[in-house]
Amino acid sequence: MAYRVDMIPGRDGATERTRYLPSQSTALLTDKYELTMLQAALADGSAARHCVFEVFTRRLPAGRRYGVLAGTGRFLEALAGFRFDDDVLSWLSRDHVVDARTVDFLASYRFTGNVAGYAEGEVYFPGSPLLTVEGTFAEAVLLETLALSILNYDSAVAGAASRMTSAAVDRPCLEMGxxxxxxxxAVAAARAAVVAGFAGTSNLEAGRRYGLPAIGTxxxxxTLLHDDEEAAFASQVAALGPGTTLLVDTYDVRRGVERAVAAAGTGLGAVRLDSGDLMGLAVEVRRQLDGLGATGTKIVVTSDLDEHAIAALAAAPVDTYGVGTSLVTGSGAPTCGMVYKLVAREAASGRLEPVAKASTLKTSTGGRKVAGRRLDQDGRGLEEVVATGADLSLRSWQPPEDARPLQVQHVMDGAVDTRWVGASGVQAAVRRHAASRDELPRGARRLSAGDPALPTSYITV
Amino acid sequence: MAYRVDMIPGRDGATERTRYLPSQSTALLTDKYELTMLQAALADGSAARHCVFEVFTRRLPAGRRYGVLAGTGRFLEALAGFRFDDDVLSWLSRDHVVDARTVDFLASYRFTGNVAGYAEGEVYFPGSPLLTVEGTFAEAVLLETLALSILNYDSAVAGAASRMTSAAVDRPCLEMGxxxxxxxxAVAAARAAVVAGFAGTSNLEAGRRYGLPAIGTxxxxxTLLHDDEEAAFASQVAALGPGTTLLVDTYDVRRGVERAVAAAGTGLGAVRLDSGDLMGLAVEVRRQLDGLGATGTKIVVTSDLDEHAIAALAAAPVDTYGVGTSLVTGSGAPTCGMVYKLVAREAASGRLEPVAKASTLKTSTGGRKVAGRRLDQDGRGLEEVVATGADLSLRSWQPPEDARPLQVQHVMDGAVDTRWVGASGVQAAVRRHAASRDELPRGARRLSAGDPALPTSYITV
Structure with a gap:
């Protein structure tokens, strides 16, 4: 049976063009056990217990000196879509995922609790309380998978991106992965790359959704579509102007550069090199461009770059780095290992008590945590201070005098602070990351493997 | 400014709850240069040239012996959403991404060409023509980014998943990443894992969208929510029945197992171990369960498993493997390096001519390709045969007598064959993968690094 490309036959014979595309509800981007735990907790009454969950990581990716938190804004945006709509509810019933009582509860689910955490773009270390979600067990447990999916991926990309922009120093990095x-x-990766200092992205949806600069060559x-390279270059210049970037390595780079300048004139914006020995080629192409009078024409390099390749090109006459694969896969660390753990819950007594897993190796510290970064007189980081205490809260904590508090309130009683979402959220994160990275000890920017750039002290208050 | 969690203020003061969530159009999941190339090609007339693009990879991830194609069904589904709707078109105009003529063209864009390729689930090798997209330059070039995003990620997960299910032999693997x-x-990863033999997934959206078995513990x-482990186990058994899986390592595994059997009886479905020395623990827990009479209770292990850890547990009394991180990140190979290359295009003469990039290292073979797998008398693979020829097509090719043709038609003149999409597409891919993997030489299943399990011969016909 065949159907037209824009029609997919639906469940009941109707056409559902978008049946297999992401739905506008984020509620099922969730592990099944969140819902079955809810079912059991609703039945035994514990679902109403007040709970504090924390997102943190036990370690940085091997050899990394700091992590970069990204995705918080996306998590807040996804919260708005975390609704169990009729389609979702009827599937949950029909497939007996949970019982009728749980389906009823989910039908009116809205998050009414609090969320706080490190500001998006902040650097972090093992144990940093990156996101604190507080509410009843029922409302907070459901967000585990969604929060971790977003933060683990986005932070993996941002962590890699920060090393790349650091290695590139003042040369722009462009996201093309x-x-x-x-x-x-890919949309999230583009956003996370910009948070960590990338100048633009080739991804159109990221451009549209977050107002990021969209770039492309x-x-x-x-070139192959046309009868020859001259025709391709002439067409591109006619359509996009001489400021465009021409890809010169389809046939022969030397002749490609000649033809590029012939097509666009000495005002040609840039040439792109996408293969070969980029260091040697860049030197030759720069000399050739200058010889042709195209002294203002830039050189963009792409082709499996990562932070090490970028650093190795520091002495080459390269103007811009286009980065793809390595960026969107976290440059060897495609996820962050963040976990979402219950650290305190209301006991039968009604009192909030710290809790923690006790067995074997994966232990954690119970209790709600607040964090600050101690800075020396020049504003350089000294250590991360993580405080735990029975009645501690973001508002009640008095950080050490030389410490900058690291957490901000994202959601209060179900109301989201709009500064952290959308395009403004990205811009705030860009500023936060630049400032936080500047604050790190100089050694933190080294690409070689090492220990976390700042130690973490745990204090009980 | 704060807003309720289910309302995000929109561009024009209206509430757009889902403004930052994936739209129902897939058209902007695209690199900007696809659209600017289109603009130039529309202006110079080459946009109407008939073109053949092929997806292939130059190499397998380091040391892998075969790749697994996954995502083809998702690509066909995404094609149905590849429409430039009013929102998209007005953004393209407002942000001057492309000119008015291109916007007009995009407004009525529908893919009317042909797509063929390896069946989803098929194993592949370097150079295998995995997907062939044929149409005018205008309609085929726009699909590059979307096709590669889907196939690169889904195949990375399926490639890792196949090694895991191979290492697990007859024990079920469950996707929990x-x-x-x-x-x-995550939804795509769950689907790709099932294609490569996983028995179920914790991801609810994947369960709903593709009818995959949803699992969870x-x-x-x-456990921490409750006053003690007994209360937690009793609640879970009351809600989900004794056939449930109890997580026994929150406090002390030995006591956890005792309490689990006390709560559910000897009919307890399974216990889960999520930390520690899984090999040693599994032996102890099996002995303890048997001693308690719970001889039918299964042992599920989780905790950073990959194919090597699974293989190492072959001698342990483990019944089921739950796999997360390593699976969804491709077990060291988080993407596949597939490319989408123009291999033939209509020349000024009107004749279809092979084309290929010629400079430096990244060369490729021009011309449309067809492929078969030669098998010996026992049905074991001997080699991959990739044929190129001027007037070659899927229908005209006569494969060698001992070769199984590897490509199927997915789309003909814009009409999609429904066998390859949705739940039926997944089921077809599951069968294809199992059969194709069985056909490989025995050495192909070794987890150690090695060369591709089958060599590839190129022939010109």
């Missing part, structure tokens, strides 16, 4: 990541992850296919 | 992947990638948070 969409094709090497899941199609929706041309593919080899465009 | 949603929290370690982008929230939408409980988190440590559920």
């Amino acid at each position: 969409s094709r090497r990541a899941h199609e929706q992850a 041309a593919a080899h296919a465009f | 949603s929290r370690r992947a982008h929230e939408q990638a 409980a988190a440590h948070a559920f």
Whole structure:
């Protein structure tokens, strides 16, 4: 049976064009056990217990000196879509995922609790309380999978991106990795790359959704489509102006550069090199461009760059780095290992008590945590201070005098602070990351493997 | 400014709850250069040239012996959503991404060409023509980013999953990695894992969308929520029945197992171990369960498993493997390096001509390709045969007598074959993968690093 490309036959014979595309509800981006735990907790009464969950990581990716928190804004945006709509509810009933009582509860689910955490873009270390979600067990437990999916992926990309922009020093880095990541992850990757200092992205949806600068050149296919390179270059310049970037390595780089300048004139914006020995090629192409009078024409390099390749090109006459695969896959660390743990809950007595897993190796510290970063007189980081205490809260904590508090309130009684979402959230995160990275000890920027750039002290108050 | 969690203020003062969530159009999951190339090609007339693009990979991830194609069904589903709706078109105009003529063209864009390729689930090798997209340059070039995003990610997960199910032999593997992947990638990962032999997934959206078996146990948070482990186990058994899986390592495994059997009786479905020395623990827990009479109670192990850990547990009394991080990140190979290359296009003469990039290292073979797998008399693979020829097509090719043709038609003149999409597409891919993997030489299943399990011969016909 065949159907037209824009029609997929639906469940009941109707056409559901978007049946297999992401729905506008985020509620099922969730592990089944969140819902079955809810069912059991609703039945035994514990679902109403007040709970504090924390997101943290036990360690940084091997050899990394700092992590970069990204995705908080996306999590807040996804909260708005965390509703169990009729489609979802009827599937949960029909497939007997949970019982009728639980389905009823989910039908009116809205998060009414509090969320606080490190500001998006902040650097972090093992144990840093990155996100604190507080509410009844029922409302807070459901958010585990969604929160971790978003923060683990986005922070993996931001952590890699920060090393790349650090290695590039003042040269712009451009995100071009969409094709090497899941199609929706690609949008998040573009956003996370910008949080960590990238200047733009090739991903159009990221451009539209978050107002990020959208950039692009041309593919080899465009040159091959035409009868010869001259025709391809002439067409691109006619359509996009001489400020465009011409891809010069389809046939022969030397002749490509000649033809590029012939097509666009000495005002040609840039040439792109996508293969070969980039260091040697960049030197030759720069000399050739200068010889042709195209002294203002820039050189963009792409082709499996990572932070080490970028650093190795520091002495080459390269103007811009286009980064793909390595960026969107976290440059060797494609996820962050963040976990979402219950650290305190209301006991039968009604009192909030710290809790923690006790067995074997994966132990954690119970109790709600607040954090600050101690700075020296020049504003350089000294250590992370993580405080735990029975009645501690963001408002009640008095951080040490030389410490900058690290957490902000994102959601209060179900009301989201709009500063942290959308385009403004991204811009705030860009500023936060730049300032926080500048605050780190100089050694933190080294690409070689090492220990976390700041130690963490745990204090009980 | 704060807003209720289910309302995000929109661009024009209206509430747009889902403004930052994936839209129902897939058209902007695309690199900007696809659209600017289109603009130039529309202006110079080459946009109407008939083109053949192929997806292939130049190499397998280091040491892997075969790749697994996954995502083809998702690509076909995404094609149905590849429409430039009013929101998208007005953004493209407002942000001057492309000119008015291109916006007009995009407004009526529908793919009317052909798509063929390896059946989803098929194993592949370097150079295998995994997907062939044929149409005008205009309609085919736009699909590059979307096709690669989907196939690169899904195949990365399926490639890892196949090694895991191979190492697990007859024991079921369950996908539990949603929290370690982008929230939408997690749905695709669950689907790809099932294609490569996983028995179920914890991801609810994957369960709903593709009819996959949804599975789950409980988190440590559920035990910690309660006043003691007894109360937690009693609640879970009351809600989910004695066939449930109890997580026994929150406090002390030995006492946890005791309490689990006390709560559920000897008919307890399973216990889950999520930390510690799984090999040693499994032996002890099996002995303890048998001693308590719970001889039918199964042991599920989780905790950073990968294919090597699974293989190492072969001698342990483990019944089921729950796999997360390593699976959804491709077990060291989080993307596949597939590319989408123009291999033939209509020349000024009107004739279809092979084309290929010629410079430096990244060369490729021009011309449309067809492929078969030669098998010996026992049905074991001998080699991959990839044929190129001027007038070659899927229908005209006569494969060698001992070769199984590897490509199927997915889309013909814009009409999608429904066998390859939705739940039926997944089931077809599951069968294809199992059969194709069985056909490989025995050495192909070794987990150690090695060369591709089958060599590839290129022939010109």
